[in-house]
Amino acid sequence: MLEMLTAKDIIELLRNHYIAPSKPSPGFFCPELSDPTDKRRADLIWVPTTWQERGQLIGHEVKVSRADVVAELADPTKADAWARYCDRWWLVVSDPALIDGLTIPEHWGVMAPPSKRRRRTMTVLRPAPQLTPADKTLALANVLARLHNTGDDVFTRMQRLERERDTAVRTAERLETVNARLGEQLRGTAARPRETEKITAILDAVTKRTKTGGRHQWLQADPDAVAVAALDYALIRRKTQFLLRRIDERVSQFSRALAPTDVTDIVEGLTGLSRRVQKDLDDADAAADVDTLTR
Known part of the structure; x- marks a missing residue:
């Protein structure tokens, strides 16, 4: 079943990996984020906010087919558009079999979906080493821009939900009025059975x-x-x-x-x-x- 996972499925698995359900998020989850030059995108940039990892950027490249993995490995420098700003870089595959017999760059870690025994945490096939990133100023500016835009989206959604709530309240009030009238009519009918x-x-x-x-x-x-x-x-x-x-x-x-x-x-x-x-x-x-x- 795992080999049928899509890139979107993998992103959701990574979300569960980093953010435990029903708990405050320990960082910023930024999928499909453009690099500072706007030429490439990372499938996911994770920005932890815990005391131990604060200020780090952790990048992820998601692959769901062997052909995609082979194409990525044919020119590993493509990942550098984002990897150069990251403290760790992960290749995330939908199935460990996708990398069988392939040489993965030493500065990449490799993740796969959770095993049956560990349903939330991703399976680490190879740990990602600590990198020495370049100046992160521009990269962090992109993260802040994403967070700002996301905040605007959330505000817009909140406004829409408030309007929908008001509409629902008015509809419920009208339905209560109609229901009361029907009840009166039914009671009147019951009083005149003949x-x-x-x-x-x-x-x-x-x-x-x-x-x-x-x-x-x-x-x-x-x-x-x-x-x-x-x-x-x-x-x-x-x-x-x-x-x-x-x-x-x-x-x-x-x-x-x-x-x-x-x-x-x-x-x-x-x-x-x-x-x-x-x-x-x-x-x-x-x-x-x-x-x-x-x-």
Whole structure:
């Protein structure tokens, strides 16, 4: 599995090597740092701040394939762009096998990923000797520039997090308000179980009717449509009942006005009309025509 590690993976292993989890950092961890001439980059510069190592610069070159190692060893002076300012210089490989049979410069130490027994500390294949660095002023200036830029990045991230926190707080407050309203509605519904049962029964009946095939099979039991249709139906029913009462009144008036005269045919005709209208009303009431309900 170790031979599949990427350079980014190795950098994270080095971070764990130098900085113990849940403890203050004993130094500055500066990956991908340009040298003072801005021509080359070190994969990692570690700047310890402990009393014993304060002021040192420890450089690292990371390689994850044998071809990369061979290319680096073909011209070791490329590393000098940073190594000349460092107190130690490490070649860090993803697997010890990458350097088998190769000659490593004497002033380089060699590291590999942690062994199974030591999961945080890197495996030292060869210690890095103490070097005699050149004047570090320009190199330390690069480190300070990195720390300054990192501080700006952290400040920007903190501002963004504060804005996101404020947004989250406002969202939570709105959700609490909505939740409270829903709770009130639910409590109100629970206090009127009979009304709730009636509404549920109406919707179930309409849904059942719309699923029974024919020309109504694709209708949907939309609550708003049901409410409007129910109101329309109630209005039609009231008007029909009013019409029936008027017809009955007219029949009675005709009967009284024409009592001496044989008006049997007229009375029977009007009575038949009244019965037909009443029958239509009863049929509509029993069937609850879906066309009327969904209109």
